Amino acid sequence: MTLSASNAAAVERDAAAPLLKVENLAVEFGPVEKPLRVVDGVGFSIPAGGALGIVGESGSGKSITSLAIMGLIPSPPGRIVSGRVEFEGVDLLGLPRSRMPDIRGRDIAMIFQEPMSSLNPVMTIGDQIGEAIKLHEETTREERRARVIELLKLVGMPDPAKRIGAFPHQFSGGMRQRVMIAMAVACNPRLLIADEPTTALDVTIQAQVLELMKEVRRRLNTAVLLISHDLGVVADIADRVVVMYAGRVVEDGDVRAIFKRPGHPYTRGLLQSVPRLDDDRRRLYQIPGAVPLPGTVKAGCPFYARCPDRIDKCAKAMPPMFTLAPGQSAACWVSAGATS
Amino acid sequence: MARYLLLRLADAIPTIWLVLTLVFIAMRILPGDPALAALGDMAQPQELAAFREKMGLNVPLWQQYLQFLFGVVTLNLGQSYMNGQSVMQLIAYNLPYTIELTVVAMIMGFGAGIPLGVMAATHRNKLPDSGMRLFSLIGYAIPDFYLGALLLITFALNLKWFPINGAGEGFADRLHHVFLPALTLAFVKAAFIGRLTRASLLEVFGKDYVRTARAKGAREPRVIYRHGLRNALLPLTTGMGLSLLATLSGSVAIELVFNRPGIGRLLINAITERDYAVIQGGVIVFAMVVVLVNLLMDLVYIVVDPRIRVS
């Protein structure tokens, strides 16, 4: 299949029956009288077996979005104030809270950034992975043990039968992340959310873990939602990319298209910031300014203050997502040519 | 792990020796003449001399020191001046009562403290939490002998539900007698353990692996107990040792309030009577218990923390 053809097929798939569809999600923190909106009007979708990357700096709201999907926003002090999170057609936000633990781990699983601290130090890895199974399925101890060993083999752990009784502190960071992945896919979830899974790892280990994630996706046909500030990591795994800034989605499109022809000035800035070997610039490029704190931008585009392409209209009104090309949209007046 | 255990055990020996030496020094720097203090101003010179002879105070200091160490090792701590009984016998008689009081108080204190702490941590900033905070504020301020006296007056004297003094005979009677004293000690204990549990639990709740547990689909009770409390109990073992020592220290006054036999009362009476050998014996017992409990605390921690156990 050629690139454009597979892209077209992906677009078709998206339109058909997405595995996950997020619409107009908004999350607030703090007191109800003076809330801080950290995620605003966020929407995207992932097809079954697809891979979506959410890219953004710290403060962009990408992690909160993923926690909102899982129902893990600590409240107090946070609340989901609007939106829909449709998973296989069912709005998760409309479900009673007591139903979420059934879905977590079994249908949607999540792995986190810090493998060092994300595993319970007083439980063996065998017990922890086994717990993931035990929580959702009726199994005997022997069945579980066998499955845990299978999972450890899947994630590339050497000598799984022996290591099943070991404790997390006896493993390196990369190994622990593998254990996390094993735990996450134990019940064959349809969606795996990975929040900065490689950020805390060495570069060589990063590559290994990413390869593992791709392998898992291939074998189990799991959809992946990868969250990262690292464009390289996202480019490696994702089919499509969503760029977030200050709690909003600013660009959404096919990964290759976005990299080749970024539609939003922020995306352009991000791409320019990545140093390249064939670069002959004297200094590293930096987007001037800083990410605005939640609640500080009252009107207009949140990127206005730092945007090299801005016009007056940008300060007054928040641009909606414009379709710039098939399967690619960006929230920018200037890029869309809608400057009047 | 075995290595850590052995190291720790080996470390205990010089500590014990140091403590014993300090006790020896402390007892010998008693201002004034122990013979005079024991026999009074009216004593005759021969009586004083005989006393010194009997107490082994005539020989040079280094010899006294060696005799002292020898005595401790062979469990011969001399005789009570007051009633001629061997100090060892007196200790052997009284120690079980103190142990009884301490153990019952610990059970009560932990039995109440840990659930209170869990409640305070899971209902943060709501009623159970503020209640706990108030409880521990008062618990820390009120002197245990005052609380004991109040309980004694209310429940033993006025309501007559409990006996006023003594330790009782037979299992049920002993329990009846130990209840109020143990309750007094347990009160403060529960406050301390409750706060410790709460703090430890709250710290654990903030940890990433708790979030992982929830992400796996574990329900709240499982998260609280299997993942939360299990990890929070680790630092609690150290708290347990401290609590034990605090109970021991409080038992002295409580034994006096409730007129119970015990090492504390033995020691205090000996101090008042200036019964030299018994004072020394009592001090040694307390010092040794403290050293032992500290040792036990460390050993338990080594065994319980898998990070040390399997490395």
Next chain:
Amino acid sequence: MSTMDEEIRLDAPQELAAAPSKLMVVRETLLQRPATIFATIAVVVFILVAVFAPVLAPYDPLTQSVLNINKSPSPEHWLGTDQFGRDVLSRMIYGSRNSLLFGLISPVLAAFIGTTLGVVAGYFGGVVDRVISRLIDLLLAFPELLLAIMIAAALGGGFWNIIAVITIAFTPGFARVARASTLAVKQESYVEAGVAVGLNTPLLIFRHIVPNIAAPIVVLMTLWVASAIRLEASLSFLGIGTQPPNPSWGNIIRDGLNNLFGSPWPIVAAGLAITCVVLAFNVFGDALRDVLDPETRQ
């Protein structure tokens, strides 16, 4: 740390107000919660009563009277009399003197000695440090009361002995804090710079190290005044503290227990006094700590 923590910055307002002055912070913290106000008032009242005891007490605390044994509270004797006919209220008032005296002198002495020991250990390191540290750890392994009892066993009761006992019981705590602070400060570059330039040692210690450890020591001291008062009361109760007939809240309770069938008032009043004063100092000390050392705020 999860990335979520980085993304939520709730405490950074757009404009920064001017930093409040130290005095304002003190006043604000102290007046913020009603509990702290009560505590401060209680502390002040306690100090005043203790200082003006001779003026406030209606009777001589030591005068016995066979005719007035075990009287219930009345207009002449607000708290009644004890089994020796002594006015309980006067004994209570003079007892506060006792508490204040031991409560202040001992922690101050302990702070002084302990800080010196700790600074010496931290600064000089090596064998000196090891010996002192070993001693400190050993003493700290004992609960305060037990340590005090054991020392009192050797020294007996009486005024100076109590001072010595309580001081020795508290010194290790101060020493440990002083040592830790000294070690931390020693690493600071301005100290290393001072050494390089050749400043002499005692001057170095005073000008750089001491001011830095002042804050935690002061906080410790306030909280330990409460402990000292409690300790003295316990020792007096046990009979190895303030010796009768001198009144101390501790031995008032002791006398009261010997007189159980006579009058409960001495016990109730003295115990309540101890509880309130210790509580007040604890709350006051916590508030003080919030002011001086906000990092340790809960």
